[in-house]
Amino acid sequence: MRKFFSLLKLQIKAQYGFSSLAYYMKNDKKAVWKTIGIGLAVLLGVGEIIWLYSYLMYQLYMGGSTLNTPQIVITMAAVVTGLMVFFFGIFHILSALFLAKDTEFLASLPISQGKVFLSKFLMVLLAEYPITLLLMLPPVIIYGVGQNAGIMYYLLAVLCIIMIPLVPLVISAFLSLLLMKIVSRSKNRDLITIVGSIIFIIAIFAGQNYLLGRMPDNQQDFMMAILNSSNTFVEFMGRAFPPAVWITKVLTGTGSETILNLVYLVLISMAAFGIVYLMASFIYQKGATAQLETVSKPGKTKLVYKKSSSVLTICKNEILTLVRTPIYALNSLVMVFVAPFLLTLPLIGGSMSNDPDLQFLYSLIDSGESQPWLILVVSGIIALFMLVNPAVSTTFSREGKNMWILKNIPVKPDVQVLGKLLAGCLISFAGCFLSAIVVMFSFKISFTSTIMVIILSNIALIPINAMGLFIDLMRPKLSWNNPQEAIKQNFNAVAAMILGFVMISIFGVVGFLLTRLNLNTVMLFALMLVILLIISYALIQLVRKSAAKAYARMEL
Amino acid sequence: MLNIKNISKTYSKGKVKAVDNISLQVKRGEIFGFLGPNGAGKTTTIKMITGILPIDEGEITINGFNIEKDAINAKKNMGFVPDSHDVYERLKGIEYLNFMADVYDVPADVRKERIDKYLDMFSMKEAAGQPIKSYSHGMKQKIIVIGVLLHQPPLWIMDEPLTGLDPKSSHLLKEEMHQHCSKGNTVFFSTHVLEVAEKLCDRIGIINKGKIIAVGTMDDLRKSQDSSLENIFLSLTEGSDIDA
Ligand SMILES: Nc1ncnc2c1ncn2[C@@H]1O[C@H](COP(=O)(O)OP(=O)(O)O)[C@@H](O)[C@H]1O
Ligand SMILES: [Mg+2]
Numbered sequence: 001m002r003k004f005f006s007l008l009k010l011q012i013k014a015q016y017g018f019s020s021l022a023y024y025m026k027n028d029k030k031a032v033w034k035t036i037g038i039g040l041a042v043l044l045g046v047g048e049i050i051w052l053y054s055y056l057m058y059q060l061y062m063g064g065s066t067l068n069t070p071q072i073v074i075t076m077a078a079v080v081t082g083l084m085v086f087f088f089g090i091f092h093i094l095s096a097l098f099l100a101k102d103t104e105f106l107a108s109l110p111i112s113q114g115k116v117f118l119s120k121f122l123m124v125l126l127a128e129y130p131i132t133l134l135l136m137l138p139p140v141i142i143y144g145v146g147q148n149a150g151i152m153y154y155l156l157a158v159l160c161i162i163m164i165p166l167v168p169l170v171i172s173a174f175l176s177l178l179l180m181k182i183v184s185r186s187k188n189r190d191l192i193t194i195v196g197s198i199i200f201i202i203a204i205f206a207g208q209n210y211l212l213g214r215m216p217d218n219q220q221d222f223m224m225a226i227l228n229s230s231n232t233f234v235e236f237m238g239r240a241f242p243p244a245v246w247i248t249k250v251l252t253g254t255g256s257e258t259i260l261n262l263v264y265l266v267l268i269s270m271a272a273f274g275i276v277y278l279m280a281s282f283i284y285q286k287g288a289t290a291q292l293e294t295v296s297k298p299g300k301t302k303l304v305y306k307k308s309s310s311v312l313t314i315c316k317n318e319i320l321t322l323v324r325t326p327i328y329a330l331n332s333l334v335m336v337f338v339a340p341f342l343l344t345l346p347l348i349g350g351s352m353s354n355d356p357d358l359q360f361l362y363s364l365i366d367s368g369e370s371q372p373w374l375i376l377v378v379s380g381i382i383a384l385f386m387l388v389n390p391a392v393s394t395t396f397s398r399e400g401k402n403m404w405i406l407k408n409i410p411v412k413p414d415v416q417v418l419g420k421l422l423a424g425c426l427i428s429f430a431g432c433f434l435s436a437i438v439v440m441f442s443f444k445i446s447f448t449s450t451i452m453v454i455i456l457s458n459i460a461l462i463p464i465n466a467m468g469l470f471i472d473l474m475r476p477k478l479s480w481n482n483p484q485e486a487i488k489q490n491f492n493a494v495a496a497m498i499l500g501f502v503m504i505s506i507f508g509v510v511g512f513l514l515t516r517l518n519l520n521t522v523m524l525f526a527l528m529l530v531i532l533l534i535i536s537y538a539l540i541q542l543v544r545k546s547a548a549k550a551y552a553r554m555e556l
Numbered sequence: 557m558l559n560i561k562n563i564s565k566t567y568s569k570g571k572v573k574a575v576d577n578i579s580l581q582v583k584r585g586e587i588f589g590f591l592g593p594n595g596a597g598k599t600t601t602i603k604m605i606t607g608i609l610p611i612d613e614g615e616i617t618i619n620g621f622n623i624e625k626d627a628i629n630a631k632k633n634m635g636f637v638p639d640s641h642d643v644y645e646r647l648k649g650i651e652y653l654n655f656m657a658d659v660y661d662v663p664a665d666v667r668k669e670r671i672d673k674y675l676d677m678f679s680m681k682e683a684a685g686q687p688i689k690s691y692s693h694g695m696k697q698k699i700i701v702i703g704v705l706l707h708q709p710p711l712w713i714m715d716e717p718l719t720g721l722d723p724k725s726s727h728l729l730k731e732e733m734h735q736h737c738s739k740g741n742t743v744f745f746s747t748h749v750l751e752v753a754e755k756l757c758d759r760i761g762i763i764n765k766g767k768i769i770a771v772g773t774m775d776d777l778r779k780s781q782d783s784s785l786e787n788i789f790l791s792l793t794e795g796s797d798i799d800a
Contacts, residue, residue: 002658003658003659003661006654006655006658006659007655007659009655010644010647010651010652010655013644013646013647013651014644014645014646014647015646101642102642102644104603104608104638105638105642105643107606107607107608108606108607108608108631108636108638109631109659110627110628110629110631110632110659110660111628111659112627112628286610289608289609289610479645479646479689480645481642481644481645481646
């Protein structure tokens with residue numbers, strides 16, 4: 001056991017870099033202040049999101065209260081948290097368990113594979129708590145204050161919050177172990193890893209949609225049931241994530257109900273974990289070390305000798321490394337496929353197809369065809385999806401120790417920056433394009449509007465990508481042990497996402513003001529386009545101007 | 557000490573046979589050099605010995621423990637210095653050493669004494685309190701070597717250990733290899749430089765294209781009339797002054 005804790009301590013230190021942080025605190029005061037400044041800026045962005053989320057949760061609580069079911073706010077939050085943890089967890093688990101660079105080192109140590117697995121699992125679990133807290137605290141406080149809950153409620157809430165990420169992570173781990181078992185026998189491992197995980201995620205969303213879609217046949221009866229028993233709705237929501245039901249009952253039930261559900265929650269989480277742990281202690285290492293054997297294609301591959309321009313060369317290089325490193329590809333490309341999929345859900349049926357709200361939306365869109373704001377809203381939604389793309393905001397971090405190459409080659413930094421930006425924009429473009437096409441069918445939007453949406457969402461993403469690039473240019477994380485640290489545990493990616501969210505909000509406000517001018521669709525589109533292009537130009541200039549100095553500052 | 561029996565390893569399903577039916581016995585107390593040109597299969601073999609890569613065919617025992625069936629005990633009996641010096645960069649040197657001491661059960665009472673001794677020996681005392689990130693290539697290697705020596709492994713395995721060390725450190729390391737063996741331990745290391753193997757080793761195994769071509773003392777090998785061996789010698793001598 002002592003060895004296990006030693007290993008866990010090592011991983012925590014290596015990942016969060018407390019030691020080197022303390023060292024740089026002492027030796028580089030300026031870097032510390034810069035970090036604090038960026039932290040504050042991000043906090044502001046996070047503040048906006050928390051405020052929005054808390055407001056939504058408050059509305060839900062009030063709505064629930066009038067139906068005599070205030071506890072739905074807890075259920076809802078737990079379901080959302082569970083899904084978020086699952087969604088982010090599967091990449092995190094995959095990268096920590098199977099794509100990490102310390103696999104070889106750990107394999108050579110006299111520590112059982114079960115323990116290595118356990119320490120990595122706990123590391124990932126730890127990393128899920130910030131988001132869990134962010135999503136769970138507001139509703140827990142809203143309900144607690146609203147119901148005048150006592151100290152016991154808050155204590156139980158802490159316990160529940162600790163338990164929430166366990167089940168989704170166990171499922172992620174189980175799926176990754178299976179996936180890796182399959183992958184370790186196949187030839188094209190990288191491809192299977194990427195495709196497999198994307199399929200897993202899409203399957204999970206589809207499953208959820210199906211479960212929620214199985215509304216009781218008679219909607220009237222269902223509504224009656226909700227009114228009569230406050231738990232019907234909770235149980236209905238909980239189909240997506242059963243622990244959410246237990247958590248709700250632990251926190252809002254009384255006496256034996258609380259205890260019974262607490263026992264469920266703890267026992268089932270632990271049992272699920274136990275099973276995966278057992279499985280891991282037999283098959284983990286084989287899957288992990290199999291990742292070390294890169295595949296050389298049989299036969300002769302033709303070598304290509306071709307010349308292309310500097311920007312294109314940098315861009316091509318960027319995309320090739322991105323696509324060929326599974327962990328990078330996964331994180332950067334997932335939204336390109338998942339967003340269009342999410343947007344098809346109304347088509348496939350399930351929860352949304354016969355939804356009166358959706359029918360209403362369709363009629364709104366129909367009448368909105370002539371309404372100019374439609375393209376702005378749809379572009380905004382698509383751009384929001386594409387924000388979840390750390391390709392640009394970790395581009396220098398990902399270079400890591402290879403950064404010397406970029407510093408050394410005879411291509412000016414401001415040109416290199418353009419190449420990298422282009423690569424990121426190409427990925428966003430793929431996502432916007434696919435999403436817009438899907439939206440054209442699923443939300444019945446006209447062809448011309450679709451074209452405008454594709455253009456607007458893409459142009460909106462240029463300044464956002466440029467800003468992400470700028471963040472990473474200023475403060476790249478060049479020292480890491482495994483590639484996942486460069487992309488998954490990179491603060492720059494989070495900062496870029498949050499600032500991107502803020503920028504889209506601002507564009508939204510601008511767009512809203514423009515609609516006040518009573519322009520027709522084409523004029524509105526043109527005006528918005530011009531504004532976005534000006535902002536893009538400004539940010540691209542900013543990045544280009546600061547590139548050379550930033551390069552000089554990067555120490556390797 | 558180290559017993560390798562008919563092992564083979566193929567990367568990516570049968571296209572490249574990196575190690576082809578190799579057998580070797582390394583005895584207690586000897587320094588064994590594993591000599592071969594780039595891409596011969598040295599690293600692959602070492603990764604199988606250290607339990608990093610699964611073995612396709614054959615078996616390996618270390619001090620009697622099978623590396624696949626009794627992995628933990630086998631690994632406790634060896635210490636490994638890889639050719640890539642990737643260590644946890646954000647740790648301080650001393651934190652890494654403490655971790656290694658924990659994992660290999662170095663008793664608390666000898667721990668400090670040993671850490672100090674080796675830090676002094678390799679002039680790493682100052683650096684130990686700083687993040688490994690700030691180390692040079694050679695310093696990284698030294699901290700890994702110290703981490704291995706802490707538990708006095710009966711079998712000490714190194715992959716290309718002398719590449720990248722300055723003359724003084726290189727001399728120290730060679731000294732330490734002799735010391736280690738004189739205490740009844742075994743050293744197994746790979747190199748692509750003939751002179752290194754010649755000066756240092758009790759016995760040498762030569763590997764080329766995944767196959768063992770010859771095993772024996774340097775004198776034995778020199779006496780051999782095999783012409784392919786001569787070619788190999790030539791390829792390992794040429795340019796060795798650049799690589800060494
Ligand atoms: N991870 C890997 N995936 C596929 N082939 C590999 C891998 N590592 C090494 N090889 C191949 O195995 C052979 C032996 O390599 P290696 O053991 O590294 O040689 P050495 O250490 O003697 O230079 C080479 O042909 C090399 O191309
Ligand atoms: Mg090698």
